[in-house]
Amino acid sequence: MRMVKRRYVLKFPPKSGDKPLSYILVKDYDIRINILKAEVVPGRRGNLLLELQGRQSNITKGIEYLKEHQVECSPLDKTITLEQDKCINCGNCSAVCFAGALTMHPETWELQFDKSKCIVCELCLKACPLNLFEIDFHDDAE
Ligand code: SF4
Ligand code: SF4
Incomplete structure (x- = not known):
């Protein structure tokens, strides 16, 4: 199946830094992650601009997974x-x-x-x- 690249802005809530969210995206959803921009202050909200590469269906599931963990995900469309x-x-x-x-x-x-x-x-x-x-x-x- 065809691989696609999608860019997303992710906003992490405070205290989410200890969760291995990006590791799970790679391992469970077979998504390659390229961090284009990051602003993470410990204990405060973090912002990331990510480029995700993988199957569209996996990216969709991975984004749903992040949203279930209170990460705001906005496609850069x-x-x-x-x-x-x-x-x-x-x-x-x-x-x-x-x-x-x-x-x-x-x-x-x-x-x-x-x-x-x-x-x-x-x-x-x-x-x-x-x-x-x-x-x-x-x-x-x-
Ligand atoms: S130019 Fe873009 S990144 Fe800068 S404040 Fe406006 S929307 Fe945000
Ligand atoms: S774009 Fe608006 S806020 Fe920005 S410098 Fe110009 S007038 Fe000021």
């Missing part, structure tokens, strides 16, 4: 768009973007948006006083 020409470079969005997709240029203090780093956490949507961010939904099926 949407992107964030920005009306940058209306931006006033206030920096609010860069302050909440832990993925590092939104940064202020160190000399010009103009906003820079690196879409490749965006994990679609949507925090910038609420942070922008001018509502310049939007979610663009698209079909990620291969």
Whole structure:
């Protein structure tokens, strides 16, 4: 059967660090895991951007398994768009973007948006006083 790659943003609840969730994904569901981005603070919520490779049916089951263990799983089937020409470079969005997709240029203090780093956490949507961010939904099926 055909192998597929899927990207997911996982949000782990506090105290989930002791559970071997990723080990079970590999062992029980035959899923290969590539961690693209991680922010895990002990005792607090952890965020991971993962690329999962395996059979679609196994990935679906593996994601269900994670959800049963209170892990929020969001497929990366949407992107964030920005009306940058209306931006006033206030920096609010860069302050909440832990993925590092939104940064202020160190000399010009103009906003820079690196879409490749965006994990679609949507925090910038609420942070922008001018509502310049939007979610663009698209079909990620291969
Ligand atoms: S959704 Fe916004 S805040 Fe979240 S990673 Fe993407 S650009 Fe950064
Ligand atoms: S919060 Fe909005 S106005 Fe401020 S820097 Fe970000 S995109 Fe620009």
